[in-house]
Structure formats: structure tokens, C-alpha cells
Amino acid sequence: MSSHSTNPRRAVTNAILSRQPVESEHSAKQRSEGTSASMHDWWSENWAVNVFTHAEMKKRVPKSVYKEFQTCVRESRQLPPIVADVIANAMKDWAVERGATHFTHWFQPIHIATARKDDSFISFTGNEGKTILEFSGGELIRGEPDASSFPNGGIRSTYEARGYTTWDPNSPAFLVKNTNGLTLLIPTCFCSWTGEALDVKTPLLRSSESLSREAVRLLKIIGDHKVRSVHTTLGAEQEFFVIDRGFFLARPDLLFSGRSVIGAKPPKGQEMEDHYFATMPPRVMAYIQEVEQELWLMGIPTKTRHNEVAPGQHEMAPIFEDSNLAADHNMIMMEVLRDVATRHNLTCLLHEKPFAYVNGSGKHNNWSMATDYGVNLLEPSKSPRDNMPFHVFLAAVIRAVDAHADILRASIATPGNDFRLGANEAPPAIMSIYLGSEIDELVRELIAYDDKSEPSAAGGRGADGRPSLSKMVSELNIGGTVAPFKRDRTDRNRTSPFAFTGNKFEFRAVGSSQNVGATVTILNTIVADAIRSIATEIEKTAAEGIELPKAIRRVVRDNLRKHERIIFNGNGYSQEWVVEAEKRGLPNLRETVAALSQFESEKSIRLFESLRVFSASEIKSRKNVYFEHYCNTINIEAQCALNLINAHVIPSGVNYQTQLATSIKSVKELNPAAKLEEQTRRLGDVTLHVEGALLASKNLSEKLAERHKHHESPEQHAIFFRDVIKPCITEARVHSDKLEHLVPDEVWTLPKYSDMLFLK
Known part of the structure; x- marks a missing residue:
């Protein structure tokens, strides 16, 4: 690869030069209308407007219906059909007024982010071909998605396809915006025909x-x-990384596994600690501001945003909520982070460790x-x-x-x-x-x-006469004209x-x-x-x-x-x-x-x-799902490593190897006495790691071919991937990363860490 114009890495790098921060539609609307209203007014007027809150329900249904709803929720009783019908109709009217055309039961299968199957509010009447909008209490309370393809850990067979979603009234329905309309999402639990939990929400509610x-x-x-x-x-x-979308699309490992399975250490990482809490790049700031606006519309109380320690890493944090609602909101936040990033020509990476050598992300x-x-x-x-x-x-x-x-x-x-x-x-x-x-x-x-030795119940003093511990919390006075301030009860232990x-x-x-x-x-x-x-x-x-x-x-x-x-x-x-x-x-x-x-x-x-x-069968099924997820994850990473080594690393290495060999041969022909020890040594290094990459690729491919032999149990299968496949991926990475340091930029076709982490 001798030309920058045909090098995909260079093409992405050049495209970034023309990228600008993207204005959100909310900010654009405010600007086009020439309104003098402050952003504070916008936040106040639009808080939770896309949520069918209990307050909204209370406005739209009779008092007796709302009272019965509250009682049923508090006592975990099923809603009477007539009450469910009234609430469903009110929910439909509210959603349609906001622009919704479809509704869906939104649920969280084991080890899959979220799932949904959209249905239209439209129903056809008789032979006249006329349509009406309707939504019944039965449709609100219960849905029936095909459950056969979701992970269940052996709790049921593939041919046993029936599964149920059932409304969780503790978490309000909300609207999600698409390019051409809105959809009403109803948070639900998900179970099998025999009643076993096939999701995350059901056990959470049970534990609560x-x-x-x-x-x-x-x-x-x-x-x-x-x-x-x-x-x-x-x-x-919530911590996450943000990179330019062009880099993401040029890295198959990030695209398919969320993690860079190869990549050499850049000249600079996080050792200067200059990214932590620093000013965000303009494109990233515009992106996160739009994320905040979208979350605000859905009643998610995001409070904090800042740069994290690693370059390209950021964090958002909400205000405390009930755990069930907070869990739903965090899943929505992750989806919004991913979706909005695309509109800004960015990609949000939620993997715990998308890049080696720098901090990973937690929650x-x-x-x-x-x-x-x-x-x-x-x-x-x-x-x-x-x-x-x-x-x-x-x-x-x-x-x-x-x-x-x-x-x-x-x-x-x-x-x-x-x-x-x-x-x-x-x-x-x-x-x-x-x-x-x-x-x-x-x-x-x-x-x-x-x-x-009884502690005293009065006066905040123990039997030894010492003051209560809160009295020992001192003020800090750092000097100068800065006023003293109170020290927290505890330090932080990271x-x-x-x-x-x-x-x-x-x-x-x-x-x-x-x-x-x-x-x-x-x-x-x-x-x-x-x-x-x-x-x-x-x-x-x-x-x-x-x-x-x-x-x-x-x-x-x-x-x-x-x-x-x-x-x-x-x-x-x-x-x-x-x-x-x-x-x-x-x-x-x-x-x-x-x-x-x-x-x-x-x-x-x-x-x-x-x-x-959990029942015993639900525990076993979850363990099996987790092991299956582990195996599938490592398998995908291994396939990505093979793809990158064979399609990018080895061709780039051989290309440079050929250039070096041709150059050495040409010089020797022109000047047989020329001393070319270092060039020859460089050729030897490149050859060593090209050969090493080839051998590592061959070994990884052979070991992967054996993976289907290890089905004694899900755990044994996972042990095989841990003990056999993961070391093979690591070995392939060693040779690839060595070559990345040796091969010239114009020859190396994959975006590097120095590109992805620092160019925005």
C-alpha cells in the first residue's frame, strides 16, 4: 500500500479534518425560532415530556381508576380488566398526541441489552377497509413474543417457543424517537410459558x-x-469511550467485538493525566449535550458529565432513583449514547476494555x-x-x-x-x-x-464521655482568602x-x-x-x-x-x-x-x-447462559484476530518486507561494498514477526477448529476458551503489535491507538 489515498486509515484521518460539531435539533429549533428563552426554561418545559408518568395518568383517567391502579401496584395485585382498558386507552391517546404510531413491550433478556417487537395502534374494521386506533388493557398487560431464540441456558427447548411479556407498572412507559415518528415503549418482564424468568427485570423485582x-x-x-x-x-x-465513526468502521474488531484485539501502545497514553477532567473536544461536547437533552425528555435525571482518565474516555452520572427505575434508565442511557453518537459521526464504545494500555470503563x-x-x-x-x-x-x-x-x-x-x-x-x-x-x-x-458499658442514648456521648463521632468531623482551612469548609465523613478508596x-x-x-x-x-x-x-x-x-x-x-x-x-x-x-x-x-x-x-x-x-x-432451574440456566456468553465472546474476538492478522497485519508486513528486501538488493547491486547491517537487521525483525504472525494465525485457526469437541458441559467449554483460545489471541497480538511499530504509516492499513484515542 504505497499511496495515502488508497490507505483506509489515512482516508479516515483526512476526513476528520472536515468534521464539525453537530447541532442538536432542540438547539437548532430554539435558534431558528429566535426565542429568548434560556436553556433552563427548555429543560424545565421538556422534562419527562416523553414519559407517561403517574402524574400524566392521573390527569387522564377517572379518580377511581387511578386509585385502583395505585392500590394494585402497592399490593402487587392484577389490574381488573376494565381498569386496564381505561389506562391503556389513556396511554394510547397520550402517545398518539405526541406522534407515536406503534407500541412495543420493551424487555431485557439475559445477556442481551434490550429487546422489542413493535405493533401498530391501527386496527381494521369490517369489510369497509376503515381503520381505527385502539390499544386494549390486554395488550398493555401481556404480550407474546417468540421466546425460542433468546438465551435460556437449557431451561426450555428451541421448539418451546412461547414466551410472555408482562407490564411492570413500577417503571413508566416512554416514547422513543425515530427519524419518521415515535414508538411507545412499555417496560415489561419476560418469562417462559412455564413461568421461569428469562430476563433481568423479573429477578430484580423479586429481590426488591x-x-x-x-x-x-x-x-x-x-x-x-x-x-x-x-x-x-x-x-x-456510566463510563464510555468515544471515537470517530470512521475509525470504528475501519476496525473490524471494534465493530464485531467492541474491543481492539490488536493495537500497539502509542507514544502517549494517560501518563500525563491531562485528559482527566479536562475540557471536552467540541465534537464530543456537542454529542454529550444532545445525549443529555434526549435523556431529559425521557425523565432520566442525568446530572454529571466529565472526561475520565484515559484519552477518549468520558463519564455521565444520574441522580439517585429507585433501583428498578434506575436499572431501566441505565439501559436507556446506553442506547441513547450509542444512537446519538452516530448522528455526530462518532461511536460510543461501552466495552470494559476497548483499548489496552489505558484505563477501562466501569459502572x-x-x-x-x-x-x-x-x-x-x-x-x-x-x-x-x-x-x-x-x-x-x-x-x-x-x-x-x-x-x-x-x-x-x-x-x-x-x-x-x-x-x-x-x-x-x-x-x-x-x-x-x-x-x-x-x-x-x-x-x-x-x-x-x-x-x-452502655453507650448513652442522650447528648451524643458514649460512656467514656467522648463526643459523638460527627463532632470529630473537622473543617478544612487551606489558607488564603478561601473560607473553611467541612470535610466529608470518609475519604475515597478507589x-x-x-x-x-x-x-x-x-x-x-x-x-x-x-x-x-x-x-x-x-x-x-x-x-x-x-x-x-x-x-x-x-x-x-x-x-x-x-x-x-x-x-x-x-x-x-x-x-x-x-x-x-x-x-x-x-x-x-x-x-x-x-x-x-x-x-x-x-x-x-x-x-x-x-x-x-x-x-x-x-x-x-x-x-x-x-x-x-431464583428457582434452582433458573440459577442453573443463568450459569449456562453466562458460560455460553463467555465462549461466544472469546470466539468472536478470536475470529476478529484471525481476520485482522490475515487481511491486514500480514499483508502490511509482507509489503514492507518486500520494500526492504528490494531496497537492500538494489543498493547491493549498485554498491556491493555498502554496509547494510541495520537495514538487514530491520528486514530480519520484520521477517521474524511476519513469520510469527503467520504461525500464530495458523495455531489459532487450528485450535478454533477443536472448539466443538469441548461440549462436556458449558463450564468445560468455557475453560477451553480461557486456557486455549485466549493465549492464542495474545500470542497473535504480540507479533502484530511488534509489526505495527516497524511498518511505515503509509503501509499500515489499520487505524492505530494514536489515531483513535486522540483524533476527534
């Missing part, structure tokens, strides 16, 4: 119900008779629990020593993470996350809890409790997978492409189990004649003593922690296959079945 049931029971035991329900809240920070899950009357159960309050509900629920979370560290690790086990966990941007695979100095001090006091951050826990290990609903399901379940056990222990201790406050403190103390090994406030990246964790007996499940093997243990089955989150 279980946690609420156990938490209400515990709160009533310790004296809260006001509470009716407890829900978990979630704020999911930090900020999780807490709150009562129906608005009390955050993980808020220490102004006097943490006296906040007994906080002590109890903190002990429950600590117990949960320690007792079920294995399945919590399994909940974030993906092939993409294997490249990310334990690196500089992500916590290690060892599950541990960071509390920070103040709460850690409180826990030490609770562990040291005995019946003879190396901890599960860190207390003031009034919530931040689960930092979740991967950027994951459905947060699956992770929150596990978290809700293990905490519900711990709450249930603690409630039973308090009841048993109190039944022995011990005063309730003492019984509560004893149970909290005993649980903290038993599970304090999970608390670690130090550097999670250090080798010393790996050694220490092993001494403590904490599991270190370094990669996905090992982690997923824990999912179907006897302990896990007892846990999930007892809390009615």
Missing part, C-alpha cells in the same frame, strides 16, 4: 420485594412501627436502602454512635458481603471485566469493604461492646470494590457494559438474607429475657466480630493485600470462569430459593 419484606420485619422488631416498605436506591455512573453502582417515608437506612446521621438502625443495617451489609463474597464477585464476572479488574482504574477481584476512618472507628466500638461513601455503598467493580439490574439483584438478595438472619437473632436473644436494646447491640456486635475480616481500608492493589486476604480466608476469584462456577453452589441455591428470587 424480598429485601423490603425482611427490612420491614427488622425495623418493626427494633421499634419502627411506621414503616410499610423499604426500597433500594441506585445511582449508576460504579451507588447503592443504599430507604424507607417509604424517606429515611436512608445507611445515613449515619449527626450522631452515628446513637443511631441504632444504622448500626443494624450496616452490620447486615457487612455480613452479606462477607458471607456471599463469591456470588457478589460472580455478579460482575464478564469477559470484558477480566481485562479491567485489578488494574489502576478498577478494584481487584477480591471482595472487601472500605468504611473510612470515622465509620471504622464506630465499628471497632461496636465490636468492643459489652453489657456492662481500590476498594465495595466502599462506604457517606450514606451509601459504591460497588465499583461493575463493568461498563453490564445490565446493573443483574448486579443489584444479587446485592439485594444477599443483604435481604443478612437482614433476615439478624432479625431472627434479635428475636431469639430478646426471647431469652434480655432487654431489646441490649439484644440488638449483642447481635450487632456478634455479627461484626464474625464478619470483620471483610473490612479493609488499605491499598487493594498491593500484593500484601492479596497475601493478607488469603490469610483471612477471602475468596480471590481472578477471572470469569472461576467466578461463575460459584453461582450454582448448594449455598447459593439455598439462598436464592429461600428468598424466592
Whole structure:
């Protein structure tokens, strides 16, 4: 490849020079109308206009219908047909007024982002060929997509195709804009004909119900008779990379796997730390502003945007919401991020590690629990020593993470996350809890409790006369004319997978492409189990004649003593922690296959079945789906590696090899005495790695041909891909990346890291 004009890499690079930021239609409309209204007015007027909120429903249906709807939702009862019909008709009228022509049941199959099958509102009447718009309560409540091709892990056969989608009224319907209209999306659960969950939402709702049931029971035991329900809240920070779409289309590995399976380290990565929190490139800023506008229309409360550490990496974060709604909103956010990027000639990469040598992307899950009357159960309050509900629920979370560290690790086990966990941007695979100095001090006091030294319930002081911990939170005064300000309760520990951050826990290990609903399901379940056990222990201790406050403190103390090994406030990246964790007996499940093997243990089955989150068959099916996903992912990456090595790397290497050989031969013919040691050495290096790439390609191809022989079980198949195929991909990459450094730019046909990460 001797000409820049025929080199696809150069063609994309040249095209970027003419690209400009793209104005969103909302901004363009405001500008064309010459309105003087501020963007604040736009935000206020357009918030959630594409959402059929409960407030919108209340305006459009009779009071009796709305009251019945609220009662059925609160008590998890089926809507009467007449009520469903009225709501469906109101929903249809609202959607059609906004420009919708179709509706769909929107659901989240296992390990597939989202799915939908659109139907028109139009119905035909009689033989006259006339049409009417209608939408019944039956269509709202239940749909019947073909379920045979969605991953089910062996829970049903291919010929058993019937599946059902059923409306989740806890998550409001919303409109999605297409080029030529809008579609009404109705969030639903998805199950088989026999009732097994085939999606992410159903177990999430089950886990939320279980946690609420156990938490209400515990709160009533310790004296809260006001509470009716407890829900978990979630704020999911979303990290992602943005590259020019031309680069994306010129890289088959990114197109098919979301990850660059080859690519040499560029001269500069993130070591200068100049991208972190820096000003966004104009094209990227315009793109993210339009993403925010689209999310705002759909009632998604995005709050924060900024550059992340790696070049080309960014982050958006919403305000906290109910976990079920937050999970739906995060799936919508990922779809909007991808769709809007295309309009800006950009591509959003949500893979955990699309580029080697720089940070990968996570989805930090900020999780807490709150009562129906608005009390955050993980808020220490102004006097943490006296906040007994906080002590109890903190002990429950600590117990949960320690007792079920294995399945919590399994909940974030993906092939993409294997490249990310334990690196500089992500916590290690060892599950541990960071509390920070103040709460850690409180826990030490609770562990040291005995019946003879009662903490005072008044005045915010303990028996030793010390002030409450909140009084020890100092102000910071950095000097100059800057006013003093209050220090937070805790520092941040970026190396901890599960860190207390003031009034919530931040689960930092979740991967950027994951459905947060699956992770929150596990978290809700293990905490519900711990709450249930603690409630039973308090009841048993109190039944022995011990005063309730003492019984509560004893149970909290005993649980903290038993599970304090999970608390670690130090550097999670250090080798010393790996050694220490092993001494403590904490599991270190370094990669996905090992982690997923824990999912179907006897302990896990007892846990999930007892809390009615998963049946044994649903657990097994999910484990099989996860292993199948792992195998398919590695297989696609291997096929991409073969394609790139054979279609790009070797031809580029041979091209340059020929140029060098021809040049050396020509010079020798003209000047036999010429000293060409370095040129000959360069030719030798190129030849070495061309030959190495050829051999690696041959080896990878041969090993892939054996993959169908390893079907003893889904787990054994995954082990084959982990132990045999992944090392072959790595070997092929070594030779490719060496050649990328040796071959001239005009000969190398693939976009490089230096192009994709830095040219916008």
C-alpha cells in the first residue's frame, strides 16, 4: 500500500479534518425560532415530556381508576380488566398526541441489552377497509413474543417457543424517537410459558420485594412501627469511550467485538493525566449535550458529565432513583449514547476494555436502602454512635458481603471485566469493604461492646464521655482568602470494590457494559438474607429475657466480630493485600470462569430459593447462559484476530518486507561494498514477526477448529476458551503489535491507538 489515498486509515484521518460539531435539533429549533428563552426554561418545559408518568395518568383517567391502579401496584395485585382498558386507552391517546404510531413491550433478556417487537395502534374494521386506533388493557398487560431464540441456558427447548411479556407498572412507559415518528415503549418482564424468568427485570423485582419484606420485619422488631416498605436506591455512573465513526468502521474488531484485539501502545497514553477532567473536544461536547437533552425528555435525571482518565474516555452520572427505575434508565442511557453518537459521526464504545494500555470503563453502582417515608437506612446521621438502625443495617451489609463474597464477585464476572479488574482504574477481584476512618472507628466500638458499658442514648456521648463521632468531623482551612469548609465523613478508596461513601455503598467493580439490574439483584438478595438472619437473632436473644436494646447491640456486635475480616481500608492493589486476604480466608476469584462456577453452589441455591428470587432451574440456566456468553465472546474476538492478522497485519508486513528486501538488493547491486547491517537487521525483525504472525494465525485457526469437541458441559467449554483460545489471541497480538511499530504509516492499513484515542 504505497499511496495515502488508497490507505483506509489515512482516508479516515483526512476526513476528520472536515468534521464539525453537530447541532442538536432542540438547539437548532430554539435558534431558528429566535426565542429568548434560556436553556433552563427548555429543560424545565421538556422534562419527562416523553414519559407517561403517574402524574400524566392521573390527569387522564377517572379518580377511581387511578386509585385502583395505585392500590394494585402497592399490593402487587392484577389490574381488573376494565381498569386496564381505561389506562391503556389513556396511554394510547397520550402517545398518539405526541406522534407515536406503534407500541412495543420493551424487555431485557439475559445477556442481551434490550429487546422489542413493535405493533401498530391501527386496527381494521369490517369489510369497509376503515381503520381505527385502539390499544386494549390486554395488550398493555401481556404480550407474546417468540421466546425460542433468546438465551435460556437449557431451561426450555428451541421448539418451546412461547414466551410472555408482562407490564411492570413500577417503571413508566416512554416514547422513543425515530427519524419518521415515535414508538411507545412499555417496560415489561419476560418469562417462559412455564413461568421461569428469562430476563433481568423479573429477578430484580423479586429481590426488591424480598429485601423490603425482611427490612420491614427488622425495623418493626427494633421499634419502627411506621414503616410499610423499604426500597433500594441506585445511582449508576456510566463510563464510555468515544471515537470517530470512521475509525470504528475501519476496525473490524471494534465493530464485531467492541474491543481492539490488536493495537500497539502509542507514544502517549494517560501518563500525563491531562485528559482527566479536562475540557471536552467540541465534537464530543456537542454529542454529550444532545445525549443529555434526549435523556431529559425521557425523565432520566442525568446530572454529571466529565472526561475520565484515559484519552477518549468520558463519564455521565444520574441522580439517585429507585433501583428498578434506575436499572431501566441505565439501559436507556446506553442506547441513547450509542444512537446519538452516530448522528455526530462518532461511536460510543461501552466495552470494559476497548483499548489496552489505558484505563477501562466501569459502572460504579451507588447503592443504599430507604424507607417509604424517606429515611436512608445507611445515613449515619449527626450522631452515628446513637443511631441504632444504622448500626443494624450496616452490620447486615457487612455480613452479606462477607458471607456471599463469591456470588457478589460472580455478579460482575464478564469477559470484558477480566481485562479491567485489578488494574489502576478498577478494584481487584477480591471482595472487601472500605468504611473510612470515622465509620471504622464506630465499628471497632461496636465490636468492643459489652453489657456492662452502655453507650448513652442522650447528648451524643458514649460512656467514656467522648463526643459523638460527627463532632470529630473537622473543617478544612487551606489558607488564603478561601473560607473553611467541612470535610466529608470518609475519604475515597478507589481500590476498594465495595466502599462506604457517606450514606451509601459504591460497588465499583461493575463493568461498563453490564445490565446493573443483574448486579443489584444479587446485592439485594444477599443483604435481604443478612437482614433476615439478624432479625431472627434479635428475636431469639430478646426471647431469652434480655432487654431489646441490649439484644440488638449483642447481635450487632456478634455479627461484626464474625464478619470483620471483610473490612479493609488499605491499598487493594498491593500484593500484601492479596497475601493478607488469603490469610483471612477471602475468596480471590481472578477471572470469569472461576467466578461463575460459584453461582450454582448448594449455598447459593439455598439462598436464592429461600428468598424466592431464583428457582434452582433458573440459577442453573443463568450459569449456562453466562458460560455460553463467555465462549461466544472469546470466539468472536478470536475470529476478529484471525481476520485482522490475515487481511491486514500480514499483508502490511509482507509489503514492507518486500520494500526492504528490494531496497537492500538494489543498493547491493549498485554498491556491493555498502554496509547494510541495520537495514538487514530491520528486514530480519520484520521477517521474524511476519513469520510469527503467520504461525500464530495458523495455531489459532487450528485450535478454533477443536472448539466443538469441548461440549462436556458449558463450564468445560468455557475453560477451553480461557486456557486455549485466549493465549492464542495474545500470542497473535504480540507479533502484530511488534509489526505495527516497524511498518511505515503509509503501509499500515489499520487505524492505530494514536489515531483513535486522540483524533476527534
